[in-house]
Amino acid sequence: MPLLTWLAESTDERPDAIRVDDRSLSWVELRRAATAVADDLRGARRVAVSATASLETVVGVVGGLLAGAAVVPVPPDAGPVERDHILRDSGAEVLLAPPGTPPVDGAVAPPVMPVDPARRADTRHPEPDAANPALILYTSGTTGAPKGAVLSRRAIAACLDGLADAWAWTPDDLLAHGLPLFHVHGLVLGVLGPLRLGSRLRHVGRPRPDRYAAAGGTLYFGVPTIWSRIAAEPAAARELRGARLLVSGSAALPEPVFAALAEMTGHRPVERYGMTETLITVSARADGPRRPGTVGVPLPGVRTRVVDEAGAPLPADGAAMGELQVRGDTLFDGYLNRPDADAATRTADDWFRTGDVATVGPDGWHRIVGRAATDLIKSGGYRIGAGEVEDALLTHPGVREAAVVGTPHPDLGQQIIAYVVGDGLGEAELIDFVARQLSVHKRPRQVRLVDALPRNAMGKVQKSRLTEG
Ligand code: MLC
Ligand code: AMP
Numbered sequence: 001m002p003l004l005t006w007l008a009e010s011t012d013e014r015p016d017a018i019r020v021d022d023r024s025l026s027w028v029e030l031r032r033a034a035t036a037v038a039d040d041l042r043g044a045r046r047v048a049v050s051a052t053a054s055l056e057t058v059v060g061v062v063g064g065l066l067a068g069a070a071v072v073p074v075p076p077d078a079g080p081v082e083r084d085h086i087l088r089d090s091g092a093e094v095l096l097a098p099p100g101t102p103p104v105d106g107a108v109a110p111p112v113m114p115v116d117p118a119r120r121a122d123t124r125h126p127e128p129d130a131a132n133p134a135l136i137l138y139t140s141g142t143t144g145a146p147k148g149a150v151l152s153r154r155a156i157a158a159c160l161d162g163l164a165d166a167w168a169w170t171p172d173d174l175l176a177h178g179l180p181l182f183h184v185h186g187l188v189l190g191v192l193g194p195l196r197l198g199s200r201l202r203h204v205g206r207p208r209p210d211r212y213a214a215a216g217g218t219l220y221f222g223v224p225t226i227w228s229r230i231a232a233e234p235a236a237a238r239e240l241r242g243a244r245l246l247v248s249g250s251a252a253l254p255e256p257v258f259a260a261l262a263e264m265t266g267h268r269p270v271e272r273y274g275m276t277e278t279l280i281t282v283s284a285r286a287d288g289p290r291r292p293g294t295v296g297v298p299l300p301g302v303r304t305r306v307v308d309e310a311g312a313p314l315p316a317d318g319a320a321m322g323e324l325q326v327r328g329d330t331l332f333d334g335y336l337n338r339p340d341a342d343a344a345t346r347t348a349d350d351w352f353r354t355g356d357v358a359t360v361g362p363d364g365w366h367r368i369v370g371r372a373a374t375d376l377i378k379s380g381g382y383r384i385g386a387g388e389v390e391d392a393l394l395t396h397p398g399v400r401e402a403a404v405v406g407t408p409h410p411d412l413g414q415q416i417i418a419y420v421v422g423d424g425l426g427e428a429e430l431i432d433f434v435a436r437q438l439s440v441h442k443r444p445r446q447v448r449l450v451d452a453l454p455r456n457a458m459g460k461v462q463k464s465r466l467t468e469g
Contacts, residue, residue, distance in 0.1 A: 007062065018195075060096035141376070176204060402419070
């Protein structure tokens with residue numbers, strides 16, 4: 001069965017099946033536009049896509065997948081450090097981008113191939129093997145540069161079919177969201193989901209409450225920051241009363257936001273849990289209860305366990321807290337070029353170590369309690385490694401030492417704060433410096449200039465003391 005089943009088989013010519021911002025294509029038009037891209041790409045193994053929230057990104061990603069290439073989304077605002085790393089590490093042979101995009105100005109510069117959604121072709125590309133990589137998604141660890149998680153076509157298909165079952169997601173749905181198109185949430189669920197399962201798609205551009213309100217969707221996706229902003233605008237929230245299902249994920253949905261949404265929209269949101277490396281593994285169901293503070297039960301084909309520090313399984317009693325480990329059909333194939341990192345995430349009996357701390361109740365309901373490593377920050381639903389931001393700060397000539405932490409934030413869940421030792425520095429200057437080197441969302445929201453960082457006797461920075469009091 002083709003990965004993008006519905007897209008491959010549809011004869012539907014209705015003009016706005018897939019809409020991004022204010023431009024749209026029918027199913028047939030999208031297939032033919034993407035086929036033109038696939039024709040150009042013949043033979044390419046890895047294809048980068050400048051992943052703006054645009055129709056070009058949808059056409060480019062689908063073209064890459066039709067051609068059997070592994071698609072590497074590049075955050076469109078990635079600065080030179082992050083972009084060079086992604087392009088070099090992935091070995092992408094070409095960068096797909098909207099027409100008029102200038103050549104890549106960097107140390108690694110694959111040729112830019114323009115994607116024109118108005119082109120059409122009808123070549124039949126054979127369906128690639130399900131074991132082949134479909135996507136390489138770059139994601140942060142606690143230290144160092146982001147790692148490329150290799151996701152097979154089979155894993156993506158398993159994830160989407162599991163979600164179709166859990167959420168009763170069908171071609172009758174109209175999915176609306178405004179998520180970025182370079183991560184699992186916006187790209188795998190938010191674009192490949194409709195193309196496999198047949199719902200129509202409205203990508204609203206920026207995820208503003210008024211745009212969600214106007215989208216007329218039956219199914220809505222958002223990160224908690226988006227839901228919290230919608231709950232703060234009752235008029236927009238009330239427009240979602242006509243929807244079928246509101247889904248939250250990528251970070252914990254605060255219970256007051258759950259309650260406000262339930263009251264204003266009439267829908268108790270469905271929460272689901274996942275990771276770049278595992279895709280979505282646990283979720284509440286459309287035909288079942290939704291409980292604030294919990295993320296539901298394992299999806300079809302997924303098994304979970306919670307273990308103590310010695311790796312021994314803990315009871316499902318709703319109280320015992322330990323590391324959540326998962327296995328199943330949705331798991332990635334490993335990190336590109338990083339066998340060391342792979343080994344660190346697998347147990348001897350081949351379970352994936354999520355690094356999240358969880359409890360499981362007697363009824364199988366999972367609660368995510370927090371993360372084992374404080375150096376992985378979730379801000380606005382984006383995963384950001386403290387080490388990557390520290391490394392970027394340390395390349396500034398005036399910075400001598402830097403320590404980055406995530407602290408609770410009412411809008412973003414966590415915000416990035418950088419503690420910096422250096423000479424003649426300005427806070428705004430350092431924030432802009434990181435925003436230029438990395439992606440904009442990795443910039444610290446606050447910089448604190450300090451005389452010294454607290455260190456223990458071994459010389460290691462004691463981050464917990466930075467945020468005390
Ligand atoms: C501000 N801006 C700057 C800047 N300061 N630009 C450059 N330099 C500076 N110093 C600009 C930005 O360019 C942007 O402009 C605007 O300010 C706001 O940017 P932001 O800070 O990113 O917006 P913010 O309001 O904080 O974003 C909130 C948000 C965003 C919710 C919209 O965080 C978001 O989209 N989150 C989704 C993350 C996600 O999809 N995660 C899924 C991971 S997958 P402009 O013009 O662009 O507005 C996963 C698996 C799973 O986790 O389980 O799903
Ligand atoms: P990413 O790799 O960007 O997809 O981030 C994955 C991480 O997001 C997980 O390891 C969790 O820490 C967090 N996460 C995702 N969904 C949820 C959720 N529903 N509740 C709490 N944390 C979540």
